[in-house]
Amino acid sequence: MFARSVKRSVPRRTPSFFKPRFNSTKPTPTTPASGSSKSSLLYPSLFFAAGIAATFGYFKLFPAPAPIKTNSTTKLSDLGPIEYGSEEDFQQAIKEITELLGQEHISTLETSLDAHNDTFFQTHHPLPGQRPRVIVYPGSTEEVSKVLKIIHKYKVPVVPFSGGTSLEGQFIASRSGISLDVTRLDKIVEFNAKDLDITVQAAVGWQDLAEYLNPHGLLFGPDPGPGAHISGMCSTNCSGTNAARYGTMKDNVLSLTIVLPDGTIVKTKKRPRKSSAGYNLTGLFIGAEGTLGVITEITLKLHVKPEQETIAVVNFNSVTEATDAVSAIFAKGIQLNAMEMLDTNMMKCINFAGTTNKTWKEVPTLFLKIGGSPVILKELIKSVKEITKASGATGFEFASTEEEKEELWSARKAILWSSIDYAKHVLNDQNTKAYITDVAVPVSRLSKVIAETQKDLDDCGLTHTVLGHVGDGNFHALVLYREDEAKEVKMAVDRLVERALANEGTCTGEHGVGVGKREYLLKEVGEEGIDLMRQIKLAIDPLRLFNADKVFKIDPTEHIEH
Numbered sequence: 412m413f414a415r416s417v418k419r420s421v422p423r424r425t426p427s428f429f430k431p432r433f434n435s436t437k438p439t440p441t442t443p444a445s446g447s448s449k450s451s452l453l454y455p456s457l458f459f460a461a462g463i464a465a466t467f468g469y470f471k472l473f474p475a476p477a478p479i480k481t482n483s484t485t486k487l488s489d490l491g492p493i494e495y496g497s498e499e500d501f502q503q504a505i506k507e508i509t510e511l512l513g514q515e516h517i518s519t520l521e522t523s524l525d526a527h528n529d530t531f532f533q534t535h536h537p538l539p540g541q542r543p544r545v546i547v548y549p550g551s552t553e554e555v556s557k558v559l560k561i562i563h564k565y566k567v568p569v570v571p572f573s574g575g576t577s578l579e580g581q582f583i584a585s586r587s588g589i590s591l592d593v594t595r596l597d598k599i600v601e602f603n604a605k606d607l608d609i610t611v612q613a614a615v616g617w618q619d620l621a622e623y624l625n626p627h628g629l630l631f632g633p634d635p636g637p638g639a640h641i642s643g644m645c646s647t648n649c650s651g652t653n654a655a656r657y658g659t660m661k662d663n664v665l666s667l668t669i670v671l672p673d674g675t676i677v678k679t680k681k682r683p684r685k686s687s688a689g690y691n692l693t694g695l696f697i698g699a700e701g702t703l704g705v706i707t708e709i710t711l712k713l714h715v716k717p718e719q720e721t722i723a724v725v726n727f728n729s730v731t732e733a734t735d736a737v738s739a740i741f742a743k744g745i746q747l748n749a750m751e752m753l754d755t756n757m758m759k760c761i762n763f764a765g766t767t768n769k770t771w772k773e774v775p776t777l778f779l780k781i782g783g784s785p786v787i788l789k790e791l792i793k794s795v796k797e798i799t800k801a802s803g804a805t806g807f808e809f810a811s812t813e814e815e816k817e818e819l820w821s822a823r824k825a826i827l828w829s830s831i832d833y834a835k836h837v838l839n840d841q842n843t844k845a846y847i848t849d850v851a852v853p854v855s856r857l858s859k860v861i862a863e864t865q866k867d868l869d870d871c872g873l874t875h876t877v878l879g880h881v882g883d884g885n886f887h888a889l890v891l892y893r894e895d896e897a898k899e900v901k902m903a904v905d906r907l908v909e910r911a912l913a914n915e916g917t918c919t920g921e922h923g924v925g926v927g928k929r930e931y932l933l934k935e936v937g938e939e940g941i942d943l944m945r946q947i948k949l950a951i952d953p954l955r956l957f958n959a960d961k962v963f964k965i966d967p968t969e970h971i972e973h
Contacts, residue, residue: 484942485949492968493955495586496566501544504565504589508547508558516548516595527572527590528583534846535580535927538971543570543590550595552668552676552707559705560674562589562956570958571701573614574640577647578847579925581700585960585971593642596707599623607713608665608682613642613706629713632657635921636827642706647923648698652749652780652823655882657714659921661697668708669696672952682710695947700923701958703951717782720748722819723792725777725799726806730754730865730877733775734858736802737881741854745794749780750882751823754865757830757876758822764829767821772806777881778823781809827889830876834891837874843891846900850911851885851920860914861886864907871903885920909934924962926971932963 482489496504509517518524528542549555562569568588575582584590596612599620603609604627611620617639620631633644634651643649645667650659657663666680669692679692696703727733733752740747753761758773777799781791796807810816827845834843852860861877868875868888873896879886888907892900908918908931918924918931933941941963948965949955955965 483946484939485946486938486942487945487964487967490965490967493586493959493966494566495568495588495956500565501567501588504561504567505545507561508589511557511561512547512549512554516550518546518548519544524590526575527592530575532576532578532845532847533580533583534578534848535583535925537580537583537585540587541583541585542587543584544587546572546590546592548592548595552596552670555591555593555596555670555705555707556674556676558591558674559670559672563673563954566954566956568956568959571642571646571705573643574616574638575643576636576638576640577643577925578922579919579927581647581923581925581958581961583926585926591705593705593707594640600708603682604629606682607715608710609713610708610710611641612708614640616640617644624713625716628716630716631711632663632714633660641709641711645697645706645709646700647921649921649923650880650883650885651921652751652880654880654885654921655750656746656748656780661694663712664693664697665710665712667693667696667706667710669704670707671704672954672957677704684712698923700925700961702948702961703957717748718784719788720780720782720816721788721792721810722816723777723779723781723795723807723809724819724822725779725795725804726772727775727777727803728805729803730775730861731858732803733777734854734861734879734881736777736799736804737857738854739798739802740795743794743798745791745798747779747791747795747882748782749778750880751778752776752877752879752881752886753778753823753826754861754877756874757826757878760829760833760876761822761825763833763836764825766825766829767818769818769822771822774805778820780820826876826878830889830891834874838891838893840893842894844894844897846890846892846904847887847922848890848904848907849885849887849920849922850908850916850918851883852911852914852916854881854884856914856916857881857884857886860910860916863910864888867906868903871899873900873903880920883920884916926961929961929963 523546524542527546529536547558549558568586569591570582570584572582572590572592573594593613597614598612599615600610600612617631617634618637624630632653633649634653635644635649639649644660645664648660665682666678669677669679671677680686696706737750753776755773755775758771758776761767762771762773779795781788781795783791792809799807810819831843831845835841861879865877868890874891876889877886890900890903912918912935918928918935924932944963945965959965960969960971
């Protein structure tokens with residue numbers, strides 16, 4: 412039973428700091444004092460007004476927290492248009508960055524602005540009005556951080572820039588703004604030969620790195636196109652001819668130093684070859700194409716150079732025979748240093764250009780790098796010769812000297828300009844354009860996809876060559892065309908990518924997405940995959956300042972069609 416209440420002679424007083432801020436009960440009736448009944452209404456009214464005022468003040472000082480977003484992904488329709496700073500904000504940002512870096516590290520030169528926005532080799536080019544307004548050149552990680560804090564404060568769009576060799580429009584300034592050029596960060600920071608690793612700054616080129624490592628008997632695995640810088644190679648997760656042996660960039664990076672959009676500096680890991688500590692932050696930024704931050708330092712894995720290495724050139728009657736030979740080599744457990752296939756058209760281009768001292772058979776050809784100790788090398792050459800012969804090889808030669816090695820590999824290195832020279836002659840057009848694209852499929856599907864692609868391009872009457880990094884199922888189609896063929900080329904590339912996806916492949920093996928392959932990435936990973944990427948992007952760059960419109964859409968009002 413409930414206890415009976417006991418009436419107190421002295422009422423208990425509640426301390427003022429426990430009293431309700433908003434009294435919602437009627438005051439206890441008391442005997443009115445002498446005077447008008449208006450007095451009895453005055454005090455409650457005053458207390459009520461005071462309560463409202465106090466409540467208003469409280470919520471002004473302590474506003475209610477914003478509702479927590481509970482979704483794991485962000486759809487494009489969840490977002491509004493991007494809101495950048497005003498023209499006054501932009502000018503103030505440039506003023507402060509100039510004071511920080513000095514006028515000598517700021518450029519508005521027309522030719523520089525163009526070079527930081529477009530190249531001949533890009534498959535997609537800027538639209539009118541898409542060009543950076545200013546280029547800034549910080550000289551250290553700390554300066555990058557200070558520059559980004561200013562950019563963040565004034566909400567200025569920014570595109571990171573280094574070697575400028577990407578192909579899918581990755582550094583187009585689609586929102587104008589600032590191009591942040593890291594080419595002053597070109598130093599080797601730390602070399603640990605015993606640990607087989609090296610830390611370099613963003614703008615160290617892979618060719619310069621190879622030259623530095625050569626006297627030490629070491630090499631860095633990925634070897635993409637000439638001029639590529641290590642930071643850009645990370646941003647697109649590129650690879651090159653050596654991928655069959657050494658893997659892509661993600662397989663060769665130990666850690667990164669990243670400057671985030673608000674200027675925060677993060678080192679993703681230290682130098683161990685293995686770690687199970689926390690999230691894989693290093694992997695998050697590899698392949699992000701400058702949409703999440705600026706890479707300023709990279710710690711790389713190194714490899715011991717083979718004791719000896721030779722080049723073998725193997726001829727076939729068809730692409731199918733060549734790719735079947737590659738599959739047979741893998742099936743025997745043989746790992747080669749590089750496995751490249753040039754199609755008949757590519758070999759014709761090389762002969763036409765005359766850039767080598769040799770006349771080549773104009774048939775599908777494998778270029779193989781075979782390495783190891785003298786004893787192992789001899790056995791590998793014997794095994795590869797037997798396997799390729801069983802697959803239909805019509806010719807086999809290998810280099811026995813360094814001079815012969817350079818001569819045989821020279822054809823592989825000459826393919827791009829050889830193809831362009833040939834196309835200018837065939838098309839009778841000195842303004843011939845090049846569309847360079849790539850896809851990757853499982854090795855077992857490679858011959859089928861290449862053969863179907865060649866037939867499609869032939870049926871369209873388009874001039875083309877095919878180069879395959881056949882060791883990992885990646886191949887490039889180089890389509891050379893006149894301006895009036897541009898629409899037909901785009902449709903052919905669409906079909907090529909659809910063909911790769913239908914064969915359990917990817918829309919890009921090493922070139923990245925940029926603006927050129929956004930629609931294909933959506934087909935590859937689905938809306939849910941893109942929405943998850945968008946959520947990650949917004950967690951790191953909520954103002955959407957960094958390399959906008961690349962990889963996937965971040966603005967529902969954007970309709971950039973390249």
